[in-house]
Amino acid sequence: MMKDIETRADIILLVDHFYTKVxxxxxxxxxxxxxxxxxxxxxxxxxxxxxxxxLFGKAIYKGNPMLTHFSLNEKAPLKTEEFNAWKTIFFEVVDELFAGENAEIIKQKAQSIADLMHYKINSPQSKINIV
Known part of the structure; x- marks a missing residue:
């Protein structure tokens, strides 16, 4: 039986495997x-x-991923295909390594974050706001 995501070490394992596949x-x-x-x-x-x-509610992250991705989108369009590839890889890696409540939660969070980011980057309003 696979274990759930419980510690920072588990997050590190997940992230490292994910970005290798990316x-x-x-x-x-x-x-x-x-x-x-x-x-x-x-x-x-x-x-x-x-x-x-x-996942764990620790306020340790410093940064603004939306600004980073808006800037990146100007160099290489981030469309549905790119977001779907990202989500597919993320879900596959979680499922390969973990099972449990936190594994399901992190997939739900990833889905929500990716979908919101996709919407904000590709909505007609985003084009108006950054011009």
């Missing part, structure tokens, strides 16, 4: 590796903090 993905990998040119030594610890804050 880098290999034909749809979104190039966005991370070529367009954003992500510094993984900086990005991964931020993502550990982000998901630990989201």
């Amino acid at each position: 880098q290999e993905n034909q749809t979104i990998g190039p966005i991370f590796t070529q367009v954003a040119n992500v510094d993984w030594s900086h990005h991964l610890p931020k993502m550990y903090d982000f998901w630990e804050s989201i």
